[in-house]
Amino acid sequence: MKKLLWMLLLLSIGITSVTSQCSVPTDKYCDFILDCPDGSDEADCPATCDFENGLCGWTQNTDDDYDWLLRTSSSDTPPGYSGPDEDHTSLSLSGKYLYVDGATTNISSNIRITSPVFARAARTCKLTVWHHFFGLEYGDLEIKQVNGGVRKHLMKVNDDGQSRLKWYYSEVYVDPCIENFQITLEGQDRQEIPSEGGIAIDDIAFVDCAFNTATSTCDTGYNRCNSGYCYSQDYKCDFQTDCCGETTDETSCSAYNSCDFENGWCDWTQVTNDEFDWRRHQGSTSSDRTGPSFDHTTGTTTGYYVYTDVSRPVRPGDSASIASYVIAGNSLNCKIRFWYHMKGAFIGRFDVGTRESENGPFHRIWTDREDRSDPWLFKVLEVTRENDFQVIFKSTRGLTAYGDIAVDDVSFSPNVQQLAETYDTHNY
Secondary structure, three states: OHHHHHHHHHHHOOOOOOOOOOOOOHHHOOOOOOOOOOOHHHOOOOOEEOOOOOOOOOEEOOOOOOOOEEEEOOOOOOOOOOOOOOOOOOOOOOOEEEEEEOOOOOOOOEEEEEOOOEEEOOOOOEEEEEEEEEOOOOEEEEEEEEEOOEEEEEEEEEOOOOOOOOOEEEEEEOOOOOEEEEEEEEEEEOOOOOOOOEEEEEEEEEEOOOOOOOOOOOOOOEEEOOOOOEEEHHHOOOOOOOOOOOOHHHOOOHHHOOEOOOOOOOOOEEEOOOOOOOEEEEOOOOOOOOOOOOOOOOOOOOOEEEEEOOOOOOOOOOEEEEEOOOEOOOOOOOEEEEEEEEOOOOOOEEEEEEEOOOOOOOEEEEEEOOOOOOOOEEEEEEOOOOOOEEEEEEEEOOOOOOOOEEEEEEEEOOOOOEOOOOOOEEOO
């Protein structure tokens, strides 16, 4: 009966050939693991697609305005076409890719293609895609997750600062432990004047999506779920489920001194000897094409996060810092875990460091200065100091105002000792 329901689900979204040459449990179909020697349990839902032999089970949506077009560079060039000469897979004229452009769509149109249904995804599951913007302008490429008929925004890629002469790589994590889900790639024509600009995509892949084998014991540095799966101790109480179908990894978290910014700033305070301040915010930031659209905790526009707005009067090179409570020096195995977001052309720099006294020097321990597109990214840093210290989040503006940097869901390892001492900061 379960197998029949699974087949009906696939048929409902347009997949008509579910073949199996071996007998496996129903939940083993389309789970990113080849259980059958002939691979038949994953045949209708391949984890990768280079479009060399068709759409790989991806289907053109019927509730949009146009279809994605399959192109071979060596074929006759459509009138006005200015897309890539070579695909990404083989970098040759004989390779294939998908594209949409202003010559085949109208202004404000949306063009969607949707993946097969996948049974479930591990915590580490991410989608990767290569994309190529071309022409003067076109619009955006949005990646959405579909579950239970509901589309959820995962990432939006736009053409700001991207060369029209090369392929670019993007990746985004899907929701951990999600079941019976699909991914939609949506081209969005946002031209003000019709032109030959467009978007090409190639080499889509689901990476690290398969569950590990359940075990009776876990290696050092890992915790075990009741189901038998292992996860890194760094992921304990990190605001994201690791033990699917249970909550053991996100319970008993009071010792982690965490902050999701839903009810204020917790113990985080503004540093006074900088040029501007961090802000607590919900929804999209005030500047277009930079900053997150939603928080990490709830994944909605009503959830809160903190960020730096680098629009005027903030100038290039100006920085803003927030500080943690004071931590006892020599705190054993002190780690800070946080989620951060860096999206925007010519984005500045995000530093994490420490200071050991009021107005003391900033000691950098990690930095990121790349445009990471639209996903929230997870980072774990070990902090070792002999003297008492604060952890500092420091955001520095780049060349333009397209450089909002955001942070959410911050926590410390449970053995970190908080002191009553304070340094020169102001709180909200």
